[in-house]
Amino acid sequence: MNILITGSNGQLGSEIRTLSSQYGGHAFVYTDVAELDITDGLVVRQFCVDHQIHGIVNCAAYTAVDKAETDEAMARRINVLGAENLAKAAVEVGAAMVHISTDYVFNGRANVPMKEDDAIDPIGVYGQTKAEGEQAVLASGADALVVRTSWLYSAFGSNFVKTIRKYGVERGHLKVVFDQVGTPTYARDLAKACLDIITSGERISAKGNVYHYSNEGAISWFDFAHAIIELSGISCTIEPVGSDQFPTAARRPNYSVMDKGKIKSDFGIAIPYWRESLVACIGRLSCGE
Ligand SMILES: NC(=O)C1=CN([C@@H]2O[C@H](COP(=O)(O)OP(=O)(O)OC[C@H]3O[C@@H](n4cnc5c(N)ncnc54)[C@H](OP(=O)(O)O)[C@@H]3O)[C@@H](O)[C@H]2O)C=CC1
Numbered sequence: 001m002n003i004l005i006t007g008s009n010g011q012l013g014s015e016i017r018t019l020s021s022q023y024g025g026h027a028f029v030y031t032d033v034a035e036l037d038i039t040d041g042l043v044v045r046q047f048c049v050d051h052q053i054h055g056i057v058n059c060a061a062y063t064a065v066d067k068a069e070t071d072e073a074m075a076r077r078i079n080v081l082g083a084e085n086l087a088k089a090a091v092e093v094g095a096a097m098v099h100i101s102t103d104y105v106f107n108g109r110a111n112v113p114m115k116e117d118d119a120i121d122p123i124g125v126y127g128q129t130k131a132e133g134e135q136a137v138l139a140s141g142a143d144a145l146v147v148r149t150s151w152l153y154s155a156f157g158s159n160f161v162k163t164i165r166k167y168g169v170e171r172g173h174l175k176v177v178f179d180q181v182g183t184p185t186y187a188r189d190l191a192k193a194c195l196d197i198i199t200s201g202e203r204i205s206a207k208g209n210v211y212h213y214s215n216e217g218a219i220s221w222f223d224f225a226h227a228i229i230e231l232s233g234i235s236c237t238i239e240p241v242g243s244d245q246f247p248t249a250a251r252r253p254n255y256s257v258m259d260k261g262k263i264k265s266d267f268g269i270a271i272p273y274w275r276e277s278l279v280a281c282i283g284r285l286s287c288g289e
């Protein structure tokens with residue numbers, strides 16, 4: 001298969017790059033905005049024709065949650081129009097598509113892990129545009145899957161793990177919210193799941209169109225920060241605070257843990273516990289990788 005990876009300089013795209021050599025027999029075409037701007041529908045279509053694309057993993061997105069509140073048009077352009085352009089091109093060339101979405105499509109008021117068919121109700125612009133992007137992909141008629149993930153981190157790009165390590169060293173004392181609970185996801189684990197799915201066979205959406213993938217377990221951002229500092233060997237105290245004491249431009253869901261049963265049973269995917277994966281990522285960061 002010829003597999004197009006969009007947004008391939010980001011966290012997930014970079015992890016896919018590092019893993020894809022394990023998927024022999026497939027040719028990968030890596031693009032980011034400089035090579036393929038997904039918001040240009042004509043260019044996207046022609047690119048897929050010219051490169052005889054059989055599979056797409058859309059890692060491109062607008063991911064700045066707070067900035068999106070005042071930059072809605074751009075967030076919508078990338079997260080909705082971009083996703084729709086790729087899905088329409090997938091229909092035209094007969095390609096399968098894995099599209100990545102987020103736990104932030106939920107309102108956070110549940111108290112048990114969300115299933116794929118639970119109602120979505122985003123509370124911020126980023127989540128709203130990601131929800132519209134999901135709908136555009138699902139309405140396109142493409143052989144497409146939406147994989148919702150949460151709290152992504154990686155050795156690449158910017159993320160909570162790197163921010164906490166940096167602030168921990170610089171400041172020695174941090175305040176981190178304890179009333180937002182979810183599950184971290186190591187982008188390397190998600191990259192493997194995406195590659196397993198896109199290379200899985202004839203029709204990837206045969207069993208379902210929406211799947212949840214995060215690491216296993218459930219913690220607050222405070223617990224996550226605590227583990228990051230501890231595993232990094234940084235001397236820093238962390239104070240648990242409520243969201244009202246850590247004001248941000250965008251509201252975040254209070255509870256966004258997702259049920260992963262469907263992806264495990266339909267695709268036979270094994271999911272690591274969050275702490276094991278955090279240990280692996282911090283090992284890489286500590287080696288300067
Ligand atoms: N980060 C997280 O915590 C989470 C992310 N997700 C979802 O997972 C997916 C991957 O996220 P992640 O790897 O963290 O994202 P990143 O922000 O790390 O990477 C996204 C990449 O897309 C690129 N991009 C932006 N606009 C365009 C465009 N018009 N055309 C092509 N490429 C573009 C970005 O370039 P540039 O940097 O130049 O803008 C960047 O390289 C996204 O769909 C995201 O919504 C879901 C849950 C959690």
Ligand SMILES: Cc1cn([C@H]2C[C@H](O)[C@@H](COP(=O)(O)OP(=O)(O)O[C@H]3O[C@@H](C)C(=O)[C@@H](O)[C@H]3O)O2)c(=O)[nH]c1=O
Nearest residue numbers: 063065102103150151152160163175176177221246252
């Ligand atoms: C850095 C920091 C953050 N926080 C809070 C702010 C926020 O409520 C929470 C998470 O912080 P961040 O802003 O780094 O994370 P955020 O950008 O909200 O992360 C989200 O990104 C998008 C793309 C997603 O799709 C989500 O799944 C999720 O990963 O922790 C603290 O309380 N103390 C701190 O020192």
